[in-house]
Amino acid sequence: MAEVKWYWHRLRAMTAEEIAFRVRFAIKKQVWRRRKSWRASAPGARKADRWTWPRAERLELPERQTIVLEADNLLAGNYRMLNLTFTEPLIDWHLDPQTGKRAPLVFGPDIDYRDPELCGNVKNIWEKNRHHHLTVLALAWALTRDRRYLAELERQLWSWTADNPFPVGVNWTSSLEAGIRLIAWVWIERLIRGTHEHDRLFGISGKLWPAIYWHQWMIAEHYSHGSSSNNHLIGEMAGLYIAASVWPVFAESARWRRMAKDILEREAVKQTFPGGLNREQAFSYHLFSLEFFLLCGLEGDRAGDPFSEGYIDGVRRMLEVIPLLTDAGGNLPRYGDEDHGMALQLRSSASSRIDWLFRTGIDWIGANVPLPFGDAGSIASALLISGIDERTRVAHASAAAHPAKRRRAAVDDSGNHVLASNRGGPGELFCLFDAAPLGYLSIAGHGHADALSFALSAGGVPVIVDPGTFIYHADPVWRAYFRGTKAHNTITVDGLDQSVAGGPFLWERKARAELLERTLGPDGGRIAAKHDGYTRLKEPVTHKRILALRGNRLTVEDELTGKGEHELDFRLHFAPYCITFLAGAAECIVQWEGGSMRMTLDPRLEWTILRGQADGGWYSPGFNVKKPADTLSGKIRTALPFTFKTELEVNHEH
Numbered sequence: 001m002a003e004v005k006w007y008w009h010r011l012r013a014m015t016a017e018e019i020a021f022r023v024r025f026a027i028k029k030q031v032w033r034r035r036k037s038w039r040a041s042a043p044g045a046r047k048a049d050r051w052t053w054p055r056a057e058r059l060e061l062p063e064r065q066t067i068v069l070e071a072d073n074l075l076a077g078n079y080r081m082l083n084l085t086f087t088e089p090l091i092d093w094h095l096d097p098q099t100g101k102r103a104p105l106v107f108g109p110d111i112d113y114r115d116p117e118l119c120g121n122v123k124n125i126w127e128k129n130r131h132h133h134l135t136v137l138a139l140a141w142a143l144t145r146d147r148r149y150l151a152e153l154e155r156q157l158w159s160w161t162a163d164n165p166f167p168v169g170v171n172w173t174s175s176l177e178a179g180i181r182l183i184a185w186v187w188i189e190r191l192i193r194g195t196h197e198h199d200r201l202f203g204i205s206g207k208l209w210p211a212i213y214w215h216q217w218m219i220a221e222h223y224s225h226g227s228s229s230n231n232h233l234i235g236e237m238a239g240l241y242i243a244a245s246v247w248p249v250f251a252e253s254a255r256w257r258r259m260a261k262d263i264l265e266r267e268a269v270k271q272t273f274p275g276g277l278n279r280e281q282a283f284s285y286h287l288f289s290l291e292f293f294l295l296c297g298l299e300g301d302r303a304g305d306p307f308s309e310g311y312i313d314g315v316r317r318m319l320e321v322i323p324l325l326t327d328a329g330g331n332l333p334r335y336g337d338e339d340h341g342m343a344l345q346l347r348s349s350a351s352s353r354i355d356w357l358f359r360t361g362i363d364w365i366g367a368n369v370p371l372p373f374g375d376a377g378s379i380a381s382a383l384l385i386s387g388i389d390e391r392t393r394v395a396h397a398s399a400a401a402h403p404a405k406r407r408r409a410a411v412d413d414s415g416n417h418v419l420a421s422n423r424g425g426p427g428e429l430f431c432l433f434d435a436a437p438l439g440y441l442s443i444a445g446h447g448h449a450d451a452l453s454f455a456l457s458a459g460g461v462p463v464i465v466d467p468g469t470f471i472y473h474a475d476p477v478w479r480a481y482f483r484g485t486k487a488h489n490t491i492t493v494d495g496l497d498q499s500v501a502g503g504p505f506l507w508e509r510k511a512r513a514e515l516l517e518r519t520l521g522p523d524g525g526r527i528a529a530k531h532d533g534y535t536r537l538k539e540p541v542t543h544k545r546i547l548a549l550r551g552n553r554l555t556v557e558d559e560l561t562g563k564g565e566h567e568l569d570f571r572l573h574f575a576p577y578c579i580t581f582l583a584g585a586a587e588c589i590v591q592w593e594g595g596s597m598r599m600t601l602d603p604r605l606e607w608t609i610l611r612g613q614a615d616g617g618w619y620s621p622g623f624n625v626k627k628p629a630d631t632l633s634g635k636i637r638t639a640l641p642f643t644f645k646t647e648l649e650v651n652h653e654h
Contacts, residue, residue, distance in 0.1 A: 010199075010506060018226025025222055029109050035135040038166050040210035040217075043249035050302050050387035051190055053142070061375040064143055066348035071140030071149050074133055080349065081127045082339070083622045091156060093129055093163045094170060098467040098624065099474070108172030109222075115503075119170055121474035123339065123623070129160075129171045131184035132345035136372055138191035139346060139379075142179045152378070153188065154197040160183045161207055161647055166214040177234040178215040179239025183295065183344050185212065186246050187383075193334065213250060215241055223263075227442045231278075231285045231292075234271065237263045238292035238343065245303045264296055265307065268314045271440065276314075276321030277414040281337025281439045282446040283325070287353060287368060290318045291343035293483070294357065295384070302387045309399060314402060319361040319369050320453025321356060323568055324411055324418065327430040335434060335453075337446035337483070338469045350365030357381035364388070366397030377572050415513060419549040421524040427652045430457045431554060433547055435529035438510040445505035449497040450488040451513040451531035452545040456554065458595050458650045464489055465575050467629070468620030478626070479504045485533075486616055491558055492569040493541050498533030509536060516544070524549030539564030541640065555645040563640060570605065570634040571644070576619050580609055580630035588632055596651045600643040605634035 009379075011019070027497075041369075073079075077089040094103045104111065113122040133152055141149040171177065185208065192198045193508050201208050219240045224233040234624035240261035244253045246605035270281050271289060302306045325333045331354070347356055353376035361367030364384055385393070411418060411579030415436025421429045422574050433454045439447025456464040466489070470482045481487055485497045490499075502508035513534025518527045526548045534541035541562035548555045560568060574580055579591045588599040588607065601607055610617035612628030619629035 010443075010503065012508075013227045013502075013506060015226055021225045028221070032167065033107055039248050040166075040213040041252075043204075043209045043247070043603050044215075044251075046247070046249055049190070049246055050153050050304075052386055054382040054386045054596075057190070060376055063348065063351060063375060063377075063379055066350055067136060067379070068140050068144060070348045070350075071136050074137055074150055075152055079128075079133065081133070082124055083624045084124060087432045090261070091128065091159070093160055093402070094125060096122070096124045098124050100526040103170035105169050108167045108169055108229075111170050111173050113170055113173050116474045119619055121471070123472055123474075125170060126177050129164075129177060130180045131160075131188070131341075132342060132553070135184050135187050135191070135345050136348070138188040142191045143379075149392065150192060150195060150197050151484045152200060152355055153192070157188075157201055158207060161211055164211070166211065167218070171252060172218065174232075175219045177438050178218055179236040180343065182212070182239035182243040185347065186242055187344060189246075193415060207334060210248075212243065212247065215248070216243055216252070216256055220252070220259065226512070228445075229267070230271065230280055230440050230445065231289050233263065234267055234289050234292045235343065237261075238296050241296050242299050245299050261296075261300070261305070261307070261625065264293070266313055267555055272314055272318060273414045274317075275411055275413045276317035276319075277411055277412075278318070278418065279440040280336065280446045281414075281436050281444075281448075282338065283333045284338035284340060285336070285446055286318070287357075288343065290315070290357065293318065293362065295343055298360075298384055298388065301364075301389070301392050306392070312396060313399070316361065316365050316367050319357060319367040321411060322358075323369055325432065327414070327457040327462075328424050328426070328428040328461050329457065329462075330558075331457060331460065331462055333432055334455070334466040334468060335450065336448050337434075337472075338438065339472070346457075347377070352376060356384075360384050364396060365368040366400035368400070384435070399653060412518075415515070417515075417518060417527055419520070419527060419554075421522075421549055426459050427552070428457075428459055429524075429549060429552060429554065429650055430460075430546065431455070431531070431549055433527055435513040435515045435527075435531075443506045444499075444510055445507075447507065447510075448483045448488065449485045449499045449501075449507075449511065449533070450490060450603055451498050451511045451533060452529055452543060453488040453546060454556075455489065456648070458597070459652050461592060461594060462575050463590065463592065463595075463597060463650075464572050464580060465619065467573050467618060468626075469623060470618075470620035470626045471624060476504060481618070484619060485563050486569070486571060487573070487618070489572050490545075491543055491560070493534045493560070493569070494537065494567050495569070496537075498535070499533060501537070517546075521549055534562075537562075538568075539566070540596075552650045552652070554648040556648070556651075557643065558646075559641065559643045561641040565637060565639045567635065567637045568642065570644075571616065572632045573619065574618075574630045574632070576627055578630060580632065582607055582609060598649045598651070599632075600645075600649075601634060601649040602646070604638075604644065605636045607632065607634045609633070 090510045099120035103119040113119050137149045139151040189202045219236050237260040244257035262560045285619050292376045355372035358369045359377035359381040417433045419431040437446045485492045498511040499507045500509040513531040516528040528546040530544040544559040546557040586601045586603040590597040610631040616631040620626045
């Protein structure tokens with residue numbers, strides 16, 4: 001019954017055009033399923049790639065050692081992916097190391113990868129098959145000329161082709177995964193040129209060419225449409241564009257490249273707010289999409305097939321908006337889904353997520369972002385920019401500096417608003433307030449029910465936090481909790497989420513937030529917004545919240561209007577290192593290394609601190625990980641209207 005309900009809600013989220021597309025794809029699958037043989041087109045002559053190995057002095061850097069250390073662990077069969085540590089001396093491309101489930105070796109498009117009984121946690125399987133770890137091996141070879149890395153790389157790629165014949169298995173179910181794998185293979189091919197292993201893998205009769213062909217064919221035949229055309233479409237087209245540009249060896253290559261480029265140009269505008277933020281309302285996916293757009297722009301310049309000035313400016317704005325959302329400690333914002341997906345790995349897993357992006361953006365298009373400390377991100381940037389004409393880079397930088405074309409990046413158009421005092425200093429109070437849409441397109445798949453939620457850091461230390469994501473398909477109960485309203489710093493009415501879920505990546509009804517007031521100043525400011533998520537109740541409720549920041553004090557005023565009697569649950573979630581305790585009926589103390597906060601509470605509410613309980617008290621620092629953390633909960637059953645204040649005073653201990 002639940003499955004039927006999901007299909008009904010999913011169908012309602014589609015347009016007639018999307019339904020027709022999916023019907024056509026179902027017919028295609030029937031034809032493919034009956035097909036007796038799959039013979040890939042043979043590659044034609046290769047044209048010279050303008051990419052060359054950078055000057056050696058740009059690669060003799062401290063971060064080189066972290067890359068080599070990671071590669072050494074891979075040689076020993078030790079892996080860390082999506083926060084899971086596991087050992088596989090012979091990697092199993094279909095095994096989920098978390099659950100022990102092995103995805104079936106049947107016709108790929110038929111596999112229900114969402115079913116944990118069938119595939120376990122499919123994200124774990126797909127992460128292996130994105131081949132980020134193989135780009136690390138290729139990079140370690142290129143940096144050291146140690147043939148052990150090269151031998152292991154070749155062994156794994158040969159095993160992948162043997163274990164994943166097209167179109168069998170879960171690694172042929174997702175065009176996004178095919179796109180990411182293509183990008184990895186492009187860079188592996190570049191990094192191992194001039195070796196016998198390269199000849200056997202990528203030479204005239206190279207082992208990988210049939211798979212390379214089928215990856216591109218599959219993307220072109222079945223890419224994301226309609227309500228699913230979010231970051232998936234960007235990643236699919238990025239893989240297709242990069243592969244068809246660097247390897248224009250098939251009869252379809254020129255057509256694939258043109259199609260992918262046209263879609264990328266369109267989606268760069270559609271999926272990004274004018275201020276630069278991605279429209280999915282999930283910051284992790286802002287970075288994910290940015291990486292794809294940036295990599296394609298670089299390849300376009302290198303291949304003499306440049307993207308439009310508007311596209312390049314869009315990449316620049318996506319970079320430049322990041323520092324506006326970053327506190328004094330360099331902590332990136334957390335809102336919406338977060339799985340730390342990468343388009344490409346040319347760095348160690350332990351390195352910064354943004355240093356290589358910032359350094360590349362500065363060197364390539366003159367992005368106005370902070371220069372990373374020391375040499376951080378330099379190896380990836382040197383590799384990515386190699387082969388791009390100096391005049392092209394100068395022209396991009398000139399366009400960035402031109403007053404008529406320069407646009408100040410802003411976050412306000414996305415509905416995410418910053419209140420801050422003593423910005424950038426040791427006594428900074430940094431607050432990120434959510435008055436944004438739930439997510440992107442009709443399903444808003446990666447958005448969370450977090451309207452009017454806020455996060456607060458003090459002196460660059462996150463204190464009041466977004467608890468994160470934890471997991472996707474593999475555990476419906478925890479998926480529902482972490483994306484639900486109780487797991488956010490806002491108010492739940494009658495125990496219900498603000499928005500109504502129709503599935504793990506589908507919202508049936510979406511709360512709408514509206515900004516009412518915003519006044520900013522050097523010492524803080526005031527912002528007010530409301531949302532209509534609970535107007536669907538038999539006795540409708542509207543929630544209005546006002547945040548007022550001045551110096552080291554933040555006041556949160558909540559106003560619930562409507563009719564009847566309702567149960568209200570006000571929640572604040574704290575970072576795991578915070579020590580939290582109630583001091584009487586109307587005060588809460590929060591302590592962390594370097595500071596503390598005194599909270600004055602409304603004594604009419606019943607206040608408790610939850611930690612590691614079924615109903616709350618959890619924090620997910622990354623995908624697949626959750627740990628107990630304090631959650632302050634204030635409950636009351638009351639007739640409406642009802643208004644109350646919460647006052648926070650931060651003490652910085654210098």
